[in-house]
Amino acid sequence: MIDLEEFGIQEGISEVIFTSMSIEGTPNAAPVGLHMKNGRLFAMIYKSKTLDNIIETSKASANIVDDPVLFVQSALSDIEPREFDFVEGFPVLKRAMGWIIFDCRIKKGENISVVELLAVKSKILQRKIKPINRGSNAVIEAAVHATRYVVLKEQKYLDHIDHYNTIVQKCGGPGEKEAMKLLYDLIRL
Ligand SMILES: Cc1cc2nc3c(=O)[nH]c(=O)nc-3n(C[C@H](O)[C@H](O)[C@H](O)COP(=O)(O)O)c2cc1C
Structure with a gap:
């Protein structure tokens, strides 16, 4: 089991x-x-x-x-x-x-x-210890809003994404910042 x-x-x-x-x-x-x-x-x-x-x-x-x-x-x-x-x-x-x-x-x-x-x-495959990173959590939140934005195209989702982006820029590392850049690129296609 x-x-x-x-x-x-x-x-x-x-x-x-x-x-x-x-x-x-x-x-x-x-x-x-x-x-x-x-x-x-x-x-x-x-x-x-x-x-x-x-x-x-x-x-x-x-x-x-x-x-x-x-x-x-x-x-x-x-x-x-x-x-x-x-x-x-x-x-x-x-x-x-x-x-x-x-x-x-x-x-x-x-x-x-x-x-x-x-x-x-x-x-x-891998066991890691990892403290919570607010930037990493913020990318996930932004990605949820991005999946709603691409379907519904409502401004409120872009506002939420911008809010989470400020947290990513403050608390995230290079991986989180790269993810956020990719997110903006993919929703602006
Ligand atoms: C963190 C996160 C969690 C998600 N959870 C769900 C979920 O539980 N159910 C769902 O239908 N979509 C969820 N989504 C949205 C899908 O991943 C998204 O619609 C995706 O484009 C579906 O891709 P597919 O068509 O290749 O299956 C979530 C997105 C994110 C970023």
């Missing part, structure tokens, strides 16, 4: 990068929140490539990643094929600190589908 706590997954929402694959074998990556409730794990997924792939294959992998650039890239564009590794033919991220492959049970909804996640295989 896979112990999700070993992966730092606790009650509440943990932000990870989901990898999935189309029936034709094209890998995809996108940030998704893992919702742990009463010991059961779910994802709430809007219409997206990730949802299409999960419907096609009933499989997904949660990659535990602390790289802000990878979060922004996978949220707003495609990540490079060389970023993927394949485990028994299923894509995971090379740069993940760990991954869990799930069998998915999908309850399809009009706008959002609820996907229960049953862990089948997992690996921890």
Whole structure:
């Protein structure tokens, strides 16, 4: 049995990068929140490539990643094929600190589908201690608003992004600043 706590997954929402694959074998990556409730794990997924792939294959992998650039890239564009590794033919991220492959049970909804996640295989590749960096957290918040902005194009999302950018510039390191630059480039395409 896979112990999700070993992966730092606790009650509440943990932000990870989901990898999935189309029936034709094209890998995809996108940030998704893992919702742990009463010991059961779910994802709430809007219409997206990730949802299409999960419907096609009933499989997904949660990659535990602390790289802000990878979060922004996978949220707003495609990540490079060389970023993927394949485990028994299923894509995971090379740069993940760990991954869990799930069998998915999908309850399809009009706008959002609820996907229960049953862990089948997992690996921890790296254990790190890392203090909280407000800049890193701010990149994740900005990326959430950016994914809403690209769909809804409302000014309030740009205002939120600018607010989080001030925190990134104050508290972030080079990785966070690069991620923020990429975010602005990708939403202004
Ligand atoms: C930190 C973060 C968490 C996200 N969580 C979710 C989520 O739980 N469900 C969802 O449908 N989209 C979520 N998104 C948005 C998707 O990642 C985004 O819509 C992405 O472009 C989907 O890509 P795809 O079409 O390649 O699957 C999140 C984005 C970020 C930045």
